Amino acid sequence: MSVHLRRFLSWCGVVAALSWGTALAAQQPGVIQGRVTSQFGGGPVADVQVGIASLGLTTLSAADGSYRLAGVPAGEHIVETQRIGYGRTTQTVTVTAGQVLTLDFTLTDQAMELDPLVVTGQGSEISRRRLSTNIEVISNEMIDASPATRLDQLLQTALPSVQVRLTSGQPGASSVTRGRGPVSVSRSTTPVIYVDGVRVDNLNGLAELSLNTSGNRRQGTQTSSIADIPLENIERIEYVPGGAATTLYGSDAANGVIQIFTKKGSPGTTQLSIESELGWEAPVEKAFFFPQTADLLYRNGLTQQYRITGSGGNDRTTWSFGGSVHDREGYRIDNNASRSYQARTGLTAQLRDNLRYSGSFAFGYNHYERSRDGNAGGYTPLWLLEGGRIFALGFNNKLNEASSQEIEDLRDYLTQAEALQNYRVNVARFQMSHQFAWDARDDLTFNATVGLDHRSNNERGIETNEFLIFTGVQPDGTDDRGSIEQYDRRFLGLTMEAGGQHRWEKGPLSLVTSGGTQLFRDDDAQSERVALNVRDGSETVRGAGTTQADDYFIQLVNYGVYVQQNWGFYDKYFLDLGIRADGNSAFGDEVGLQYYPKVGFSYDLGAEQFFQDAVPANVISNVRLRGNYGVAGNFPPPFVNDRTVGFASYLGQQTAGFGQPGNPDLKPEKTHTLEVGGELTALSGRVTLQFNWYDAKTKDALFQVPLSPSTGEGTQLRNVGEITNSGTEFRFVADVIRNDRFTARLTGSYNTLNNEVTDAGGSPVFGISGFSSSTVETVVQEGWPVGALRGTASTLNADGTIAETQLLQYLGKPLPDKFGSLGFEVTLGDNLRFNADADWQTGAQLHSFNRQFRYLYGIDDPELPDALLTANPGPIRGNWLNLTNFFVEDTDYLRFRNIAVNYILPQGTLASWSDGIELGLAMQNPFGWWSSSFDPESDHSGAASQGAASVGGFNYGSDPSPRSFLATIRVRF
């Protein structure tokens, strides 16, 4: 089948489905009504599904918590409530003919819910109980309670089996997400992100053309597309970790999928809330070798945030909006300020009795100030201070021995140098989603989604002559070395999806069949303008002595069709089957459609009578087992499949040369995952445990294979490798104390990870980050973990001289063996809540170039053998690069992320006009323990190119994340 025919069929399939979806079709004895409120604070809970399962009657609670179930026949019924973030509740009532019965519900929040309705990876909504895979759900309440200002920060503690590392304290900078290990050595580990069914830009590292103020590995200052996804008005977030759970996402989902659902409002009276948050950010002193560094380079920077939200609606339409402005002064002196404006509106409309529309629209504008860090060279203050290089500028590099006058002189220098920096980033982002749901019959629904994500990023750096002179790069009087760099990146992502779900039930057998088609495309256009010989004061490229320009374009289209069936027997045994077929413009010409199958089972052991007879319900009340096998993919980068000629300008003329070698056989790398797991609820629901074991093999892994140097060409992307990740995930929630007035809950997770490049396919060792083979780098080498640290290692004689030096040695790995999270929450009465959460890891290592530079520049390191320091007194120690193994350390840590206390004023306490006033105090990054001599999260861990893998590995002059103190007041009307 030709590419064009495939495109045509796929595209027209989407259009037909949309057309079909927009087509319309035709379609009392007692009443139960009441109000649903939250136990904590007593406020109304909207969007609670209230129903009688045996009758198929359901309704949603309105914004004020009210609900009404009409047409209830006389008799005894079990009324059930269900809402993500809250425990499922049931009440048994007897309704008489014509009775209007009032039945109120009070919901308690639940940290780990076993049977919510979920969507991600299923095509349409389905009960999690039926699934063979695990899905994490982050509720609206958890999102509201979090002080996080960006998505990856929010996920940091909300996903117990995922590590999210904010490796730089600079605002809007990229992060590293690690789920079930790195499944690729060539592609980013960031999950795919959907907002209301629309795939959005998730570039979490450098763009091809972008501002670089942190050297050859840009992590510290690379702007992340995740950081500016508007967080306003989010209803819930679902996360699936890859494998069978993401099979239906095909070539795009080996790293897992994050799906964000936004609020659309509920029928009922208008609900408004305003929120104000004030606080400050401060450096974490422990992150620095010299205590003076925190004082010299950082400050307490004020933060403020204001937010307004509202929702309401009637039987036909509902609406919801949220908007906020956030301002950070920045915790680095005179730098790293940021400001954001965000707004999102969601709405629903009942177009016909059986056709419902929902839409969401979001806009965000972010402004970040950047500063030099990492190994940018020249004036790079953290390296100058923590690496001991500051002596080159005439200062005492032993800050802990410096006189107060020397410190003050240094402070003056740094203050002025920081003020002379001028780097900033502006990001504007617009997202919209349109979704149609058509209930064609009671047992047949169709849905269609179309939407886009448009992200516009402008980065600008100005280096003035004054800055260059002040920092010693140019002599006094220089007036022609000023420069301006400008980078623009415009990303447009389009998603179109249409599908249907059929539900069938007969006797003990139930069948849910889903199918559909999806198309997404990315358009990424970048440009660069550089001006040289710029007069100080000018901020435009125009008029410079010399100007340069460059551009970069990529486009990608992926189209797929999927079908899956979920079989249920006696509502206890479930079988899950599915397959997706994908075509992608990045595949080679010789590669056809790619298939991703899955199969799995789920067994509700707790529902078995024999189990219930054998085990009292107050001991174990719920046991479910599941297992699955599934394949998910990672498509190659766009256009790499084509063999091209490279053009460049040289001396004012066009030149041609070798471009990229191309690869007609290029296809996605596929991760085959086998997973078994289960969960149980014990001790009258006080304890919930969850367990997973997985073994994931990435076959046909994409390796950037160095061609023989003698070919004169560089590298070629090939499907030659195999990567293995395996591990266990254990998670618990325990209500240690639970009574009417006081609850204490512990949560935690324990995850193991074994990662190895099991087959390099004959490819020579190649680096994915770091510096060079003669210094230290993270490499891909068969038999080693992905991104293992490799460098020179030496042993010492007793007198501190070097006994033996060996090159290219394994020095450690940035990936942990074990990691997890911990949480503690106490609720006192109905109005006061305290919670704290933390995460931890063991078994990972990082290399500290800060330390190695300190050794080079004659600063004695207490971690090094005395004999070594004695034998090499300095001030410059020439053998420093032979000793790289001495600067690799274990990075075990336990780090508290948030500590917060919230208090809801009893209604009517202050003002009758308010529906509730909530006060909060929170600390982010309050404290932590780590085994290394440096902050293990301050990790100079950029990728080598756009979309490439990043595993971290280097402590090298990156700003560590700050500590924040926040006070919040939220008033509801």
Add this chain to the structure above:
Amino acid sequence: MRLHDFNFRPASMRSSTLTLFTALTATFGLGACDLFDPTGVDNPTVTEETFLGTPNAAASWTRGVERQLASTINQVVIGTEVVSDNVFNNRTLFSKVFDIPQIDNSDFDVLNIQEEVHALRQMAAHGIDVVVPGDDDATDEIRARLHFYRAFGHLLSAELFVGLPGEPQGPVVEPATHYSLAVQDFEQARSISADAALDNAALLGIARAEYGAGNRAAAVAAAQQIKSAAPDMIRWVEYDNVDGPGNSMQFAVYDSGQDEFQPLPRLDFLFPKYYSEQAGDQSSIALLKGEEAYLILAEAALATGDVGGARTELLELLDVVASRPTAQIDDRGQSRGRQGGTWIYPNTSNVMVAASPTADARSGLVLTREGGLVTVPTVSGTSVTADMLADASTVDDMLYLVYLMRQEIFVLEGRRMTDLGIRLPTALDEALTNPNVDQGSPALTAQIPSFIPLNYGLDGFDYDDGDTLAVIMHDMNAVLVANKTSTAVLPFH
């Protein structure tokens, strides 16, 4: 019309209406395919097939080879000058181990140099074998240039490496073979070129290749022809101040302002050689220059014991050097290591320099840069004088001066490492990806002659800030003469 009304019509009517609706939907849907087709992607870069069908592809490709040459020379000059005694990497940018010298087949910089040399040869070969035959507009001049650049790829392979494949994934061939291949291509270029400048460059390339191969007669013949035809010829490699590549050595010795590379103190007066007067200015690097012919002839004369003949050649060479331009340069940005360099270098003209602990100290070799403009040669310079040549009475005395002049005249041109007898290994990646190269091949080990001092000895000197005397630890020109019979150095001896 509400669609659910269909339910209340007779089946035949429902069927026909449904058919009509479906047809309308399909019609509109197909129209939408054209208007909103989101499936098309357009690679904005040019495929090889498309390129070969465009006019003047060979001319564009040849300019691309010239750009590649600039990149190759960049990498060669930066890497090999650090290996040699010419400069010391006084900071942490660029190679941190070549100064030792430590040269491993796994070293990123070794791989980079090899890749650049191969890229030059292969781009030229691809032009000759694929692009030119497919381009009716290709001229003899273009073919000649491509042969010239392929020859230069072989020449660099021969001069810099213990051994390298001569073709993609071919077996490692020794320098002698690369020299021979270089001569063949230079000859080919001469045979089809009507451009006198290219002809002279190819002729000097032949002289240089024959010199490297130790073929004295052939080298002398070519050098004599150059001396007659174009004694002051220069073939430049140009750098691009707008789109690059820029001159990396210029950055290291001048633009960086951070004292990256520091000269051996007795070479201070020749620096920076490359500089920028205006922001972005990029100095050219001499690929081949007439001085080489005199040096070859002088060394050839000494190989026969003809000290007088050598003196004559070198005296004429002094005239050529004197005719080369100098520039007045604002080099106040250089502090000779006083901005945190590993070593502190002499930086005032009152400092005398001894080439070794036993050598006499000489003045005039170090310039004071803080005071204002300094005058330095931009093509060739030397501290050797007619008096020194007159005083040299023995073969070894004169040979010493030949190598001192080679060092000074070719400084920062990437020639000194070869003169010192040091050769880079074939990169490990070649062995790992090329079935014709065994990982146990001797070509995978660098050639560092036993007389080369290790542990930074090549760059070492005694000097404390404020001293008026700097004493260099090893006079490598004297060492070369003392080891002239080594097969690694002095090809005519």
